[in-house]
Each structure stands twice: as C-alpha cells, then as structure tokens.
Amino acid sequence: MVYVSRVAHFNAAHKLVNPAWDAQKNQEVFGKCANENWHGHNYELHVTVKGEPHPDTGFVFNAKTLAELIEKLIEEPVDHKNLNIDVPWMQGQFTTAEQFAIGIWNQLEPAVHAAGAQLHCVKLYETPRIYVEYFG
Amino acid sequence: MVYVSRVAHFNAAHKLVNPAWDAQKNQEVFGKCANENWHGHNYELHVTVKGEPHPDTGFVFNAKTLAELIEKLIEEPVDHKNLNIDVPWMQGQFTTAEQFAIGIWNQLEPAVHAAGAQLHCVKLYETPRIYVEYFG
Amino acid sequence: MVYVSRVAHFNAAHKLVNPAWDAQKNQEVFGKCANENWHGHNYELHVTVKGEPHPDTGFVFNAKTLAELIEKLIEEPVDHKNLNIDVPWMQGQFTTAEQFAIGIWNQLEPAVHAAGAQLHCVKLYETPRIYVEYFG
C-alpha cells in the first residue's frame, strides 16, 4: 500500500457565527473570527489517496487525474468565494476548518472511488499555524 | 548600514472592484478577484528598517519594538477584517496588494521615524506566489 | 473524528551529555551536540488534538484555547531558556528531541483532557531536518 498526496491552494472569505447566539456570545466563543464583515484565508489542501502501484504505470493514482478532480470539485466552487454564502455544500454548516474538511471529503470521496482508488485523508491548512485532518 | 526585517502575519477579506465600471468590465479586468461576496488571504508582511547598530545594544532597532509597532498600527486594524469596509486608511482605494503596501508604509513610516529609525521597505505577500515591495 | 493541529515556535539552548560518561565518550556519541558551552535551536511544535466537531461551534477544540494552553504550559517555561538548567520538568533527563517531546506531552495531556478533548500527537522539529513525533 502506497499513499499519494497532491497539494492544492485556493483562497476564500468566511466568518464563524452561530445564528442562535447574540453578537456578544459569538464574539466570546469565536473571537475575531466572528467579525461581521468577513475575513479570509489562503487555504492549502492536501488530498491523500492510497492503493497499490498499477503494474502498467507504477502509479497508485495518476497525480494529474487527482489534480483535475480537486480542481473541478473543490477549487472551482470554492476559490475566491465566500464559504458561508457561495458554496452550496457548506450551506447550514459552520465554516470551521473541521467542517470544511469534512465537506471537502464528502465532495471528493465518491469521485475518487469511481476512479478506482481509495481516499485516505483530507488535510486542510487554514493558516500556516492551524490545520485539520479528516480520514472519513 | 544594516537592514533589519520583522515578519508578521494576519488575514483579511477583500475584493477588487472599480465602482465606475459595470460588473462585466470588473470581471474582465479583475477576474475572480471581483467576485461579489468577497474572498480573502493570509497576508505575510515583512517590514524592513535600516541604520547602524547602536553602540549600547548592537541593535539597529529593537525587533520587539518593531513587532509592537506592527501589531498596533497594522495587525490590530487589519487582522480578521474586511479591507474594503473596515480599515479607515484604505477607504476610497483599491485593495490591491500594491495599494495596501503603500497604505501600510504610510501608517508605519512616521512611527518608525519617531522611534529614531528609517523605514526601508514594506514587502507584502498576498499569496505564497504573489508579493509586492514598496520603498516609499 | 477530526484531528486539529496548532503550530507554535520557541527557542532554547541545550546540550546532550551523559554525566556517567567522560568528555571523550560524550563527544563520540553526541558529536557537536555535546559541546560544553551549549548550542540552541528554534523549535517548531505541532500539537494535535482529536474529537468530533461540537454541534454548537463546529470546533473539535477552539484553536485559541489550544494556543493559550501551549503558551502557558510550554512556551512560558521554555522559550529563551536553557532546557538542561531552567525547565523543571526536564531535570534529570536528556534534552534530546525524543525526551523533550515526551516531556511536552506530559505537560499538555492533563490540561487538554481537562478541557474536554483528547491529545493525539506532539510533533517537534529540532531543526528543519530533524523532527520527532510522540503519541503517548
């Protein structure tokens, strides 16, 4: 079993807010992340698939194919967008790094599976100092 | 003459739009950066001052003092904010990396001067692949 | 289960020496790391906690809280210090990256647990080319 990872970059605006709470409570819990007029990040995404190298290619999964899936399913709907407003599959959810990584997994997993491989991990850097990992 | 640089990080939302143009023209010129609902970045800021090491300290400029100036004058008004809406000294300006770097210079220069040093350069990374430098 | 990591930086002096050995033997085993008058590093620490996103926040663990725990329990006693002399919980131990990571785990684990989360991993870079990981 070999694990193959592809790194992608995109940027987006978001804010963290629980609509059931008032502004003061949101500020207490989410701090500056609750600021009303949005903030944003350069996200760095690592997508890892696993499998055995194919005898005809030596590839577990063609990195070009993986890059194309990430571009179509994640970068196109997300890059230079507002995660709270513009991304259909994040509607009704917190746009924390945790929930966003789960959302990305849910978008990628069926496509990676259909392409004959196994998705292993979605790793998402929100900043160079905060990142999350989700393994399904 | 020795040049001393201090690196800071913050993140913010913005969009690029010329209010004299219609949406189509803005999209043509600014591309995804004109998306209506904002996007954002993790900015990385390098502030460089120059001078001769002081005989009592060996410092051109105390890096802790420099960090405090950057925190008070740049990070506090800008971090987790919307550059187009929330930052008084960017009002009426494009929030391109170019204009933002000039804005940062204008905030820092008098304070660095008052502290007895010379501001040399403001270098601003908008993404890991796009950065600007301004020397006053 | 989602894994959330926070990165912190600090620097410290240390040396590697087995007090039961003479200088020559220490030099043979530890090389330049045994130099008498200390050397030092900019350490980079990644602390990973795991759990399920909370339904009220979308957070596994508030990254701000995690940063505060790391600052209080690790950065304050360790930053700009001598690991062999100044850090109570490293007394009587080798200050190798391995032992230091275990020491960091032992400081953080009860506090992370008390805050309602699970510590998963302490990853410590001694230099950009040498790092260790400890999972308890």
Next chain:
Amino acid sequence: MVYVSRVAHFNAAHKLVNPAWDAQKNQEVFGKCANENWHGHNYELHVTVKGEPHPDTGFVFNAKTLAELIEKLIEEPVDHKNLNIDVPWMQGQFTTAEQFAIGIWNQLEPAVHAAGAQLHCVKLYETPRIYVEYFG
C-alpha cells in the same frame, strides 16, 4: 514509542514510460512526464524510524547515524543521477514516486534493522505539491 524523522535532499533526472506502449499511448497516460529527453526534480526525502529512547542517550536512533545511512545508501547512488539509467535498484521499474519510495525503503530497511531500529516510513516529495508515503 517515539518516531524520529530525518530529512534529506537530492536531485535526479528521470522519465515515465511504459516500454510496451507506443509514444502516443505513453503521452496520453504520462503526459509531460513521458518527454523523451528527460526532466528532473529536487527530491525531498523524509525517513522515519521508531522505537523507545535508549536509557543511556535519550535517543531512539542517533540522527547522525541515520543521516549517514541515508547518505551512503540513497544519496550517493541517486544524487545528480538518472533514475532510469544509473540506479541499479531501479532497473526494470517505473521511476514514479511510488516505485522510487518502495525502492528506497528496500535499500534502507535492512540497514536500519541491523542498526537496531525499526524503519517506519519513507516519505518522498517529487515536487512541493506531490508526495508519497510508504510504510513497508
């Protein structure tokens, strides 16, 4: 159990081609990686061993010893070489990152074992955006 990793760098030329296929099929599958006159990479290699810190040293494995094994067994035969032509243990294999990581594991594992430790992982960056991991 503590995991200790050492990072090494080298560069090499290679190309990806299945000799059973014609040029067009190779181009279709491998894209630019099949270009006839070779291309190359700055590889970054992370070698991870695991074990318990030794009571006499606090080391799981002396990082200097690990660096010497990597230099002798991997860097010397591979650095500034052509993976398809010059490296005996890659003959008859695809020089994909996947197969190359397996080849590196096979070179290192007996030597790490003989030195009294356990090889845990070979992680190989082909570019800053594509990397593979192999755990034996």
Next chain:
Amino acid sequence: MVYVSRVAHFNAAHKLVNPAWDAQKNQEVFGKCANENWHGHNYELHVTVKGEPHPDTGFVFNAKTLAELIEKLIEEPVDHKNLNIDVPWMQGQFTTAEQFAIGIWNQLEPAVHAAGAQLHCVKLYETPRIYVEYFG
C-alpha cells in the same frame, strides 16, 4: 514605484559540461553536475516588474497577465524538458542557473515592455539552497 513579483514552478533536466574539455576536467570543475546521463531540478522562478499603480485598477501590472506571460514564454518551452537539448534559446550556452536566468530575462523583457511595464528582476532557485538574480 511599486515592485510586483509572481512566482512560478517548473522542472527540467540538464547537465553542466564544457564541450572543449575532456571528461576529467569537466568532472573537476562541475563535479556531480557533469554526470553524463543528466540530472534535474524543480526550479522556482520569481519574476518582478515595477511601475506605479494604475489609477483605474490599483495594479502596477495585472498578476494574471504576468502569470500568462510566464506560462507561455517560459513554462511551456521549459517545463518537463531537457534544458541542454529541448530549449531553443539555451542552445550553445551553459545551462547554469546564471545563464538560464539571463535566458529567461531575454525571453520575458520584450513581452513585459510591450505590455506597458518594466521588468525589474528574474530570480531563479535551482535548489532551495542555490539561487541567482539578474536585473538586465
């Protein structure tokens, strides 16, 4: 005057050899870089243009336009190629980082000029530890 830089990545094979010298002399001067069967690098290219922000856009030079020029004039002819064999504008020249940076400048300068800006610097990383800068 503001300086705007765009970073690009590509990889290529090359070797360093003076055809007027025998193999021994080439080995003496160029070391492993003279190895017969090529080696290669992941190059990182920083292209810097300078000018004043345009009053209609706040841009010195549209970074998207700059990226397109770099892609067409540098990445397409160079990426996944052999610098000594495949790149017309490097024929008859050493493929040192120095000469390659001059070659890149000569390709980009007329196009940047035609687009109404001034090329300021070509910075080229051959490895993370060796880079060159050329200012025309």
Next chain:
Amino acid sequence: MVYVSRVAHFNAAHKLVNPAWDAQKNQEVFGKCANENWHGHNYELHVTVKGEPHPDTGFVFNAKTLAELIEKLIEEPVDHKNLNIDVPWMQGQFTTAEQFAIGIWNQLEPAVHAAGAQLHCVKLYETPRIYVEYFG
C-alpha cells in the same frame, strides 16, 4: 552582472547582555534575550556574490566553492557553539543578528575577494520572523 546566493544552516547558543548595565536594565532592553543561562537559534545564512558569468563555465562563482568557504569560515567555528564564548571573532561584541552578520561579512569578504569574486550581501535569519542584511 548576476547575483549568486548560497544558503547554509547552523545553530548556536547566545544571549544579549550589556556588561555595563545591571540585570534589570538588561532585562528591560533585551527582554527574554537577556536570560542568564543562554538560549539559541537555528540560523539560516544566505551569502550572495556578484559578477559576470565566466565564458568557460557559465558560473559567476562555483557554488561548490562558495559552500566550502562558508563551511570552513563560518559553519566550523560557529555551528553548535556559543557565540558569546566560543567564537573568536565575536569576542567583545554584542551577538545581535546585526553584529553577527557584520562579523560573518568580515570573515568571508577577504576569502571571496581572493577567489576572484565580489561579496554582495550577507543575509542572516535568526528566526523565521527576524532577519538582517548587510552589504559591507
């Protein structure tokens, strides 16, 4: 004129203290950097030389020669050492990044000159967030 830079790494212990001041004054000015029992850093050094590519090699300066000069003149006396105690050419000076960069320049400049090139810049990172540049 082309500028060629070589990056090196080493680590060392130091502290910042003015012997003419008492402990309180040192603490006020130098903060944690004055802690009595030393602290340390992983320094990153960039050495830049300038000149024209030689017609026989395409090199401004052989990067291998530059690496050897840096190793002999800087890394050997400094790596894993105490800057205040062990380095002859830092005696009687503050070990600030500023003074250390000047010291490094003074060691390298005659040797680079003797080797037929011009030293242009010494750039020294004390941490990833603080660096200095000295041009002689």
